Amino acid sequence: MDVTRVRELTAAAERVVVLTGAGVSAESGVPTFRSGGGALTWRGMEATRLSSAELLASNLPLVWEWFEYRRGVLASCAPNAAHEALAAWQDRFPSFTLVTQNVDGLHSKAGSRDVLELHGNIGRGRCTRCGAREALEMPLATIPPPCSACGADLRPDVVLFGERLPFGVFEAAREAAERADLIFVVGTSAVVYPAAELPEIARRNGAHVVEINPEPSGIGGAHAVVVAGKAGETLPLI
Numbered sequence: 307m308d309v310t311r312v313r314e315l316t317a318a319a320e321r322v323v324v325l326t327g328a329g330v331s332a333e334s335g336v337p338t339f340r341s342g343g344g345a346l347t348w349r350g351m352e353a354t355r356l357s358s359a360e361l362l363a364s365n366l367p368l369v370w371e372w373f374e375y376r377r378g379v380l381a382s383c384a385p386n387a388a389h390e391a392l393a394a395w396q397d398r399f400p401s402f403t404l405v406t407q408n409v410d411g412l413h414s415k416a417g418s419r420d421v422l423e424l425h426g427n428i429g430r431g432r433c434t435r436c437g438a439r440e441a442l443e444m445p446l447a448t449i450p451p452p453c454s455a456c457g458a459d460l461r462p463d464v465v466l467f468g469e470r471l472p473f474g475v476f477e478a479a480r481e482a483a484e485r486a487d488l489i490f491v492v493g494t495s496a497v498v499y500p501a502a503e504l505p506e507i508a509r510r511n512g513a514h515v516v517e518i519n520p521e522p523s524g525i526g527g528a529h530a531v532v533v534a535g536k537a538g539e540t541l542p543l544i
Contacts, residue, residue, distance in 0.1 A: 309543050311531050315514050316544060319488035321401040323479075324392060325504050326537075327494020329519060331408050333538045334383045348372060359468035366434075366459060370449045373462045377428055377444055380410050388492070388537035389416035391544070403482035407494060407501050409464045422479045424471055424501055431460030439463055476500055483507040490516045493537045495523035 316322070328338045339346050339353045346353040355361060356372040385393075393416040396402045405422040406413055411429050413421045431451055432439050435458035442451065442460075450459040465471055480503070483489060489508040496502040505515050505525055515526030518540050522532045533540050 308531055308533055309540070312516050312533060312544050315488055315516065315531065316398075319514075320399060321482075321486045322395070322399045322488045322490070323403045323405065323482050323486040323504070323508060323513075324395070324490040324492060325479075325494065325496065325501065326388075326392070326404070326406045326408060326413070326492045327496070327501075328408060329493025330386075330388050330406075330537045331383070331410050331412055332493070333388060333536060334386045334410075334412060336380065336383050336408075336410050336412070348375060354467050357464075357466050359466045362461060362466055366450050366461065369462065370446070370451075373428065373464075374446060374449070377442075380428065381444060383410065383412065385412045385416035386538045388541045389413055389418070391541035393417035401482075401485070403479070403486075405479045405482070405501075405504065407498070422475055422482075424465070424475055424479065426462070426464035426472070428462065428464055430463035432463040434459050434461050471500065479504060480507060483513075484511050486511070486513045488514050488516070490518065491525055492518045492541070495519070496525040497523070 332338055348356060362369050389412050392404055396418060404413060404418050407424050409425050409428045411427050429442055430439050431442050433453035436456045438453055438455040440454055453460050483504045484507055486508045489505055491505050496505060509515050509527060515530040517526045517530050518533045518537055520536055522534055
């Protein structure tokens with residue numbers, strides 16, 4: 307592992323961006339949608355179908371039952387050493403931006419502030435009428451839960467398959483990537499757009515790219531510093 311080179315880059319960096327994905331939370335026991343080459347299923351349905359805009363429109367209660375199951379699984383998951391290391395990094399650099407594709411909220415639980423959650427947060431609901439967001443109790447008293455502002459049904463405040471990212475979140479991440487002098491890609495192959503654009507944007511603007519993955523994808527290009535390892539083992543060393 308080329309940790310020494312990464313330490314040199316972090317020592318000189320002032321504007322750092324970190325993009326995290328499912329691999330970071332998997333070390334906390336959070337299931338991923340795809341495992342061992344097969345799709346995760348629940349009640350005989352694939353997770354991608356259960357987490358789709360199409361099913362939301364036709365069967366909101368079933369979507370909530372699926373998300374309640376997921377929230378129950380997450381209740382036993384705690385932040386790992388990678389989450390904790392990144393929470394400490396936010397006070398280490400003059401400018402630090404943490405961008406995640408995860409919806410589990412573990413970065414915030416570890417103490418990270420102002421996390422840019424590209425795909426939302428499973429701990430919140432969003433009103434289908436007025437758009438208000440609110441934290442959800444666990445377990446839900448009713449399904450679907452009602453909006454405390456207007457009484458309409460809430461939906462999970464996450465980006466479902468077939469939906470666009472919420473306005474403003476990716477734009478903030480892109481702006482940070484444009485200014486960065488160092489970007490980390492951690493626990494993700496970054497093949498899903500638009501998140502995959504962030505290391506490309508940073509690189510085009512002169513930033514160094516560091517990839518940390520058990521099986522590196524090459525997302526950072528030929529000049530990236532690649533560390534083949536788990537985030538929870540590698541980030542504390544840096």
